[in-house]
Amino acid sequence: MTTKILLCDDHAVVRAGLLALLGSAPGFEVVGEAGSGEEAVALAAKLRPDVVLMDLQLGPGIDGVEATRRITAGADSPHVLVLTTYDTDADITRAIGAGATGYLLKAERPEELFSAIQDAAQGRTALSAPVASRVMAHMRGARPTLTDRELDILGQLAHGLGNREIARALFISEATVKTHLGRIYDKLGVDTRAGAVSVAKEQRLLP
Amino acid sequence: MTTKILLCDDHAVVRAGLLALLGSAPGFEVVGEAGSGEEAVALAAKLRPDVVLMDLQLGPGIDGVEATRRITAGADSPHVLVLTTYDTDADITRAIGAGATGYLLKAERPEELFSAIQDAAQGRTALSAPVASRVMAHMRGARPTLTDRELDILGQLAHGLGNREIARALFISEATVKTHLGRIYDKLGVDTRAGAVSVAKEQRLLP
DNA sequence: CCGGGGGTCAGCCGATCGGCTGATGCGCCC
DNA sequence: GGGCGCATCAGCCGATCGGCTGACCCCCGG
CATH class of the missing domain: 3.40.50.2300 (Response regulator)
Structure with missing residues (x-):
């Protein structure tokens, strides 16, 4: 068969x-x-x-x-x-x-x-x-739950800003931005900023 | 006054x-x-x-x-x-x-x-x-008019792919991908891939 | 028949990104 | 009072990106 x-x-x-x-x-x-x-x-x-x-x-x-x-x-x-x-x-x-x-x-x-x-x-x-x-x-987690801070970073990301610019916009260090970004990638199941923005827009995670 | x-x-x-x-x-x-x-x-x-x-x-x-x-x-x-x-x-x-x-x-x-x-x-x-x-x-140009090929690249971009991966997916060289990306940035008024994806999603340039 | 738009490609270079390991401080809940 | 989630930060490193210059080919229309 x-x-x-x-x-x-x-x-x-x-x-x-x-x-x-x-x-x-x-x-x-x-x-x-x-x-x-x-x-x-x-x-x-x-x-x-x-x-x-x-x-x-x-x-x-x-x-x-x-x-x-x-x-x-x-x-x-x-x-x-x-x-x-x-x-x-x-x-x-x-x-x-x-x-x-x-x-x-x-x-x-x-x-x-x-x-x-x-x-x-x-x-x-x-x-x-x-x-x-x-x-x-x-x-397990249904749809990804981002923290407020992560949404802040994501918002800046969608503006096409670089890490240094995001850091200045949010009054934090570049290292912190990268840490948040890593966690965002993890939660959204991507590994690039473009992918993160794409998923964020599709899931309507941003205003 | x-x-x-x-x-x-x-x-x-x-x-x-x-x-x-x-x-x-x-x-x-x-x-x-x-x-x-x-x-x-x-x-x-x-x-x-x-x-x-x-x-x-x-x-x-x-x-x-x-x-x-x-x-x-x-x-x-x-x-x-x-x-x-x-x-x-x-x-x-x-x-x-x-x-x-x-x-x-x-x-x-x-x-x-x-x-x-x-x-x-x-x-x-x-x-x-x-x-x-x-x-x-x-x-001058009204709303950005992307060529078919540019939309192809944009589509892959929204999947979070890197230049090399986009190249392989579309059977072209990495150099060509970068050329297209540059033109896309120009047309969309951005200078990063994240920004391009963001604008593309907002203007509904992608299916 | 030549111009122009679209697609393709090359090489170079500095800037940026993404992953990693590791660490501190703060509030909250059991 | 100890664990835990969240936010913050540091340094390192290879990989990737983005800009630039310059080039070739094909097709279409004037």
């Missing part, structure tokens, strides 16, 4: 790579390839695969999240295993909210991919380690 | 500094001080100053933009001269939209402040040089 797979990724090279990889492993059969979200939705209905390997970034048209939502909308629909490069909080929660069964990072080892596909085929959730910790964090 | 001034800044130290500065110059009279937006609105109505010196960042409560809106709402209302630390595009346009007569940076020389206040008292617009150039840019 082989697991029938539908690939969805806007990069032909990536699809070819996955095709070769899955073809070399027993028990898997790639029954179709989609280069866009629309195509994936159509092929999923037509080919009725066991698992859809879905990238989130799909260029023009509907994105991977929307495609996932449509694919998993019907009854007896295939399981969607998200396979993407990024593990942003927002991406993860949106994908899971859209009905994804698993969430794997492309940086994962091939063996992990194989077992994740088999898990997904049976409806079992499979998550990459970094993703799993994010999800756990969400379970 | 002296110019009656109302100060509005949430930092008492700043207010004291301005008070001393304006007190030392002939022709100016500080008739009141406000530490919050609400207070500024109330005092402006009560004291009827010629000019309100308004900071945009006011801590809790309504911000400087909203205070400006309310102060300039009535007939025969005082002129509001924004005096702040930052010259973000968003701040400038919001302040001007709210009815500010001038927009000065705190980094400006005191003489500039004096003449700006006198200009404002007579309804003449006074802008700091960096602010003026921003406004001009807006006049």
Whole structure:
């Protein structure tokens, strides 16, 4: 009993790579390839695969999240295993909210991919380690709770200020700004200021 | 004939500094001080100053933009001269939209402040040089029009990616990413990635 | 047929960032 | 009265960023 797979990724090279990889492993059969979200939705209905390997970034048209939502909308629909490069909080929660069964990072080892596909085929959730910790964090603390001071820093950050400028604006030292920033990154699940601003705006953490 | 001034800044130290500065110059009279937006609105109505010196960042409560809106709402209302630390595009346009007569940076020389206040008292617009150039840019190019490619880069930027990662994601070189980023900064009127993300989110340039 | 806009790339350099380890002071709650 | 969360600060270091200059290619329109 082989697991029938539908690939969805806007990069032909990536699809070819996955095709070769899955073809070399027993028990898997790639029954179709989609280069866009629309195509994936159509092929999923037509080919009725066991698992859809879905990238989130799909260029023009509907994105991977929307495609996932449509694919998993019907009854007896295939399981969607998200396979993407990024593990942003927002991406993860949106994908899971859209009905994804698993969430794997492309940086994962091939063996992990194989077992994740088999898990997904049976409806079992499979998550990459970094993703799993994010999800756990969400379970524990719900949405990130920033302290007042951290929100101050975040506000200045959204103005595009540098650490030294933030320090002067808030009458504290640069070292303190960096300390706060580190904690903000931690809470928001990012590791750059741009990412922090992005998450902050999306979660409406700022006035 | 002296110019009656109302100060509005949430930092008492700043207010004291301005008070001393304006007190030392002939022709100016500080008739009141406000530490919050609400207070500024109330005092402006009560004291009827010629000019309100308004900071945009006011801590809790309504911000400087909203205070400006309310102060300039009535007939025969005082002129509001924004005096702040930052010259973000968003701040400038919001302040001007709210009815500010001038927009000065705190980094400006005191003489500039004096003449700006006198200009404002007579309804003449006074802008700091960096602010003026921003406004001009807006006049020329209307709202920033980013190319498709620039939006691609911006999208990755909002994911918090570094230049190298963006390059790999879009199959271009790091040098090209930096070139695009520079143009994006230019168009959005910022000079950091965090600022770019902030403006992008506010202008809804991203899906 | 040439100009211009858009996209691509290179190399250089100082400034900044982000991670790390470690430390102090303050208020609060059990 | 000791733990704990929060805010503050220091110094170090490699990695990254942002600005600058200069260049090539393609396509479109005058």
